[in-house]
Amino acid sequence: MNIRKNIAISESGFIFNPLTGDSFSVNETGLFVLRKLKAEENEETILKAFQEEFELDRNTAEIDLNDFLSMLKSYQLTAYEEA
Amino acid sequence: MKRRKITVGVTGLNNIDSPGPGIPVIRALKESREFDVRIIGLSYETLEPGIYMQELVDKVYQLPLPTAGTTVLKERLQYIHEAEKPDVIIPNFDAELHNFIKISQWMQEELNMATFLPSRDAFEERQKAELNKFGEKYGVRVPASHMISQVQGLKKLEEEIDYPMVIKGRYYDAYIVSSLEQASSYFYKIVAKWGYPVIVQEFVNGTDVNVTALGNGKGTCIGAVPMRKLYITDKGKAWSGISLEDDKLMEISRNIIEKSQWRGGCELEFIKTRKEEYYLIEMNPRFPAWVYLANGCGQNHAEALVKMALGEEVKPFTQYRSGKMFIRYSYDMIVDISEFEKISTAGEK
Amino acid sequence: MKPDYERPVIQKLNTGLLNKFGSRTEQRPVKQIEGVAISDLMDQYGSPLFVISEKKIRQTYRRALKAFTMRYPKVQFAWSYKTNYLDAVCRVFHQEGSWAEVVSGFEYRKALGNGVPGNLIIFNGPDKSTEDLQMAVDNRSLIHIDHFDELYALIELLEGTEKRARVAIRVNMDTGVYPQWDRFGFNYESGEAWNAIMKIVTQKNLDLEGLHCHIGTYMLTPGAYSVATQKMCELAQATANRTGVKVKYIDMGGGFCSSNTLKGSYLQGVDVIPTFDDYAEAIVNTIMHFGFRPDELPLLILETGRALIDEAGSLLGTVLAAKRLSDGRRATILDIGVNILFTSFWYNHRISPAQEFTQHAEEMALYGPLCMNIDCIRESVSLPLLKRGDRVVIHEVGAYNMTQWMQFITLRPNVVMIDTNGKVHLIRKNETMESIVEQECLPDHLKDFTL
Numbered sequence: 055m056n057i058r059k060n061i062a063i064s065e066s067g068f069i070f071n072p073l074t075g076d077s078f079s080v081n082e083t084g085l086f087v088l089r090k091l092k093a094e095e096n097e098e099t100i101l102k103a104f105q106e107e108f109e110l111d112r113n114t115a116e117i118d119l120n121d122f123l124s125m126l127k128s129y130q131l132t133a134y135e136e137a
Numbered sequence: 138m139k140r141r142k143i144t145v146g147v148t149g150l151n152n153i154d155s156p157g158p159g160i161p162v163i164r165a166l167k168e169s170r171e172f173d174v175r176i177i178g179l180s181y182e183t184l185e186p187g188i189y190m191q192e193l194v195d196k197v198y199q200l201p202l203p204t205a206g207t208t209v210l211k212e213r214l215q216y217i218h219e220a221e222k223p224d225v226i227i228p229n230f231d232a233e234l235h236n237f238i239k240i241s242q243w244m245q246e247e248l249n250m251a252t253f254l255p256s257r258d259a260f261e262e263r264q265k266a267e268l269n270k271f272g273e274k275y276g277v278r279v280p281a282s283h284m285i286s287q288v289q290g291l292k293k294l295e296e297e298i299d300y301p302m303v304i305k306g307r308y309y310d311a312y313i314v315s316s317l318e319q320a321s322s323y324f325y326k327i328v329a330k331w332g333y334p335v336i337v338q339e340f341v342n343g344t345d346v347n348v349t350a351l352g353n354g355k356g357t358c359i360g361a362v363p364m365r366k367l368y369i370t371d372k373g374k375a376w377s378g379i380s381l382e383d384d385k386l387m388e389i390s391r392n393i394i395e396k397s398q399w400r401g402g403c404e405l406e407f408i409k410t411r412k413e414e415y416y417l418i419e420m421n422p423r424f425p426a427w428v429y430l431a432n433g434c435g436q437n438h439a440e441a442l443v444k445m446a447l448g449e450e451v452k453p454f455t456q457y458r459s460g461k462m463f464i465r466y467s468y469d470m471i472v473d474i475s476e477f478e479k480i481s482t483a484g485e486k
Numbered sequence: 487m488k489p490d491y492e493r494p495v496i497q498k499l500n501t502g503l504l505n506k507f508g509s510r511t512e513q514r515p516v517k518q519i520e521g522v523a524i525s526d527l528m529d530q531y532g533s534p535l536f537v538i539s540e541k542k543i544r545q546t547y548r549r550a551l552k553a554f555t556m557r558y559p560k561v562q563f564a565w566s567y568k569t570n571y572l573d574a575v576c577r578v579f580h581q582e583g584s585w586a587e588v589v590s591g592f593e594y595r596k597a598l599g600n601g602v603p604g605n606l607i608i609f610n611g612p613d614k615s616t617e618d619l620q621m622a623v624d625n626r627s628l629i630h631i632d633h634f635d636e637l638y639a640l641i642e643l644l645e646g647t648e649k650r651a652r653v654a655i656r657v658n659m660d661t662g663v664y665p666q667w668d669r670f671g672f673n674y675e676s677g678e679a680w681n682a683i684m685k686i687v688t689q690k691n692l693d694l695e696g697l698h699c700h701i702g703t704y705m706l707t708p709g710a711y712s713v714a715t716q717k718m719c720e721l722a723q724a725t726a727n728r729t730g731v732k733v734k735y736i737d738m739g740g741g742f743c744s745s746n747t748l749k750g751s752y753l754q755g756v757d758v759i760p761t762f763d764d765y766a767e768a769i770v771n772t773i774m775h776f777g778f779r780p781d782e783l784p785l786l787i788l789e790t791g792r793a794l795i796d797e798a799g800s801l802l803g804t805v806l807a808a809k810r811l812s813d814g815r816r817a818t819i820l821d822i823g824v825n826i827l828f829t830s831f832w833y834n835h836r837i838s839p840a841q842e843f844t845q846h847a848e849e850m851a852l853y854g855p856l857c858m859n860i861d862c863i864r865e866s867v868s869l870p871l872l873k874r875g876d877r878v879v880i881h882e883v884g885a886y887n888m889t890q891w892m893q894f895i896t897l898r899p900n901v902v903m904i905d906t907n908g909k910v911h912l913i914r915k916n917e918t919m920e921s922i923v924e925q926e927c928l929p930d931h932l933k934d935f936t937l
Binding site for chain 3: 069076077078079080081082083084086087108109110111114118119121122124125126128129131
Binding site for chain 2: 499664752
């Protein structure tokens with residue numbers, strides 16, 4: 055999953071999508087994930103990093119990360135992927 | 138004379154096509170001869186134009202919506218107090234007044250923030266559903282109105298009220314109807330939207346004339362300026378209006394403010410018939426959006442309200458200029474998204 | 487897990503509509519009730535769990551009583567059984583001096599069982615069987631007659647006996663509020679109430695002792711009570727003038743608001759509801775100005791239920807799951823269903839997490855565990871991020887929930903009361919398989935089957 059290239063992410067957690075004109079806010083945990091995505095890391099590495107950074111068990115990390123990624127997708131913040 | 142420095146918080150920054158009174162109030166305050174006013178804008182939504190008008194609004198804070206209740210509002214005001222120490226707060230929305238009236242004493246005692254609001258009783262007795270009683274109590278002509286909760290009530294009222302009649306919701310919406318069929322259909326529409334009861338009112342034919350007024354809460358009318366709308370927008374709001382010279386209207390208005398011991402700003406909406414009878418249709422419990430016209434006519438109501446809020450005696454205005462017009466216009470500001478970011482993430486800017 | 491871990495959240499900024507300061511209202515952890523830790527309560531008594539504060543009941547009752555007694559010399563409260571008839575709750579009210587107000591033979595017997603003397607039971611409502619009436623007559627209870635059929639049934643019952651019944655009529659009237667409750671009692675404006683009074687005073691077995699009304703529920707305008715009181719006083723005076731019968735009491739019923747927020751209300755309940763003083767002022771002022779002779783002032787009876795008990799009750803529950811709806815909205819599933827929280831149909835109940843939480847809040851729908859679409863506790867509420875196993879407190883649930891609850895697909899939970907010393911007492915045991923199945927009878931031919 056890739057985040058769209060032109061999405062602006064500010065320090066305060068304000069996200070602006072110039073393609074649609076929508077803006078969003080994320081919390082710090084969300085910001086952590088978004089930065090990893092922006093750096094084009096793959097989901098497996100993000101999951102590991104996420105788990106380590108916040109000292110999570112694998113299941114919690116997976117549930118929370120998947121939920122967040124699905125929201126990014128539903129908000130059209132990720133690049134279009136062929137099904 | 139050196140102007141005194143004060144800080145005033147103002148709501149109603151929604152200066153859109155159907156505007157709130159905030160920006161007009163701020164403009165009047167900025168033109169005060171006595172005060173050098175720092176304005177704290179208080180907003181509910183992130184796109185209220187006033188938030189971005191830096192030449193008029195020095196600093197902006199978001200307020201919790203009235204639905205959140207007074208506990209949360211108090212916390213927010215406490216925060217704003219610590220940062221800005223506003224001397225006076227002027228609420229300008231109908232929907233927020235209930236809460237501000239409820240906590241005004243607390244604001245004064247705990248935060249030293251003054252307001253100048255009507256008493257709870259005065260606020261309640263001018264509610265639309267109470268108009269008949271209000272008219273009777275203060276000797277003002279009001280259109281005969283009845284509250285009904287069953288559609289059969291319309292049939293009964295046909296004996297008392299001629300068509301056309303006006304069918305109104307408790308808080309908003311009004312339709313002019315000329316048959317029982319039409320009346321019933323609007324009855325159901327209003328019930329679906331606003332619930333019971335439905336207000337059925339005599340239709341009074343004539344010209345709309347409005348008055349912006351200010352009372353001192355002790356039975357004196359400090360100022361009043363009457364206006365007729367010259368042109369209205371498709372939303373029924375004034376596009377342009379002109380100040381009138383109408384002694385009878387002024388006398389009726391002063392009488393209402395004095396007898397009801399109204400405290401603060403208000404708007405009186407009348408219909409003037411061909412026979413020169415004045416029917417009060419509604420009394421809004423805050424300044425109207427066109428209140429800046431009063432300033433243009435020589436009565437700075439916003440400044441006078443601030444003085445009274447600070448506990449100072451204000452002498453009633455004795456004159457105003459008629460034939461002054463206001464013409465409303467819209468204006469596109471160019472704003473960077475970083476401005477929007479500030480208000481939407483931090484809640485202040 | 488780091489102690490300050492918060493699951494990642496992204497929120498669309500809808501150009502304002504609900505700013506975060508507008509949605510902070512319900513976000514404070516409530517970790518104890520009357521000094522007792524919620525975690526301890528739930529560990530011991532399970533989840534969900536109803537908790538009633540005895541202290542809160544007594545405080546609220548005394549506040550209400552004082553509002554009236556400081557204005558009027560003769561005041562009597564009667565506990566509205568239907569609002570909450572758990573014996574422990576009723577007895578707190580009886581200890582405080584409340585009579586009993588019942589609306590069925592079942593409630594009547596419950597009041598007797600609680601040791602309330604028969605002559606201090608007010609029997610209201612449209613449903614009184616001949617047997618119930620006989621019991622009420624024998625116990626010298628106050629029978630509040632609801633309709634002519636009941637009046638004639640009572641007349642027939644006493645015909646040819648030496649027994650006398652103490653009665654009042656329930657009166658309904660236009661008080662300027664909507665809807666007008668005209669389904670109970672005899673109408674004032676149409677003269678029906680007057681006809682009922684005339685019938686009663688001509689009966690040798692009936693003593694007209696009072697007049698009763700109950701103008702509605704969750705009444706936001708104290709003014710309606712002034713109107714009602716005025717009409718009751720006029721009726722009392724007309725009765726005295728024309729028949730010589732002086733009624734001993736006026737029963738103004740209930741209908742006072744609790745501070746719960748009604749669905750569809752723009753403002754918070756706590757900001758708009760009248761106080762006990764407002765109601766007392768409206769009612770007492772009207773009586774005092776009516777012109778009764780000081781020695782003939784009627785006893786004022788009040789049957790307020792909701793406003794006395796709502797705040798004393800809390801419902802504790804547990805998060806079963808946090809999921810997403812198809813439109814991306816968050817849905818949180820609790821183990822509390824509408825079957826035990828009936829009032830969620832008309833209130834937006836205030837809900838607090840019972841443990842510390844992180845900064846962020848999100849809009850969510852709160853659902854119960856019933857496999858039914860109507861099982862929704864809040865359509866939309868802003869709460870901190872909740873996860874499976876988290877505990878919540880639903881506030882102000884003391885009125886009606888413990889009487890209107892239904893047993894559905896699972897068993898009704900424990901109810902505990904925290905006494906004024908902070909000691910916890912189980913006052914209603916949770917149901918078991920046995921308590922439900924015991925009531926069933928199985929025909930012989932359905933006992934066996936093979937699959």
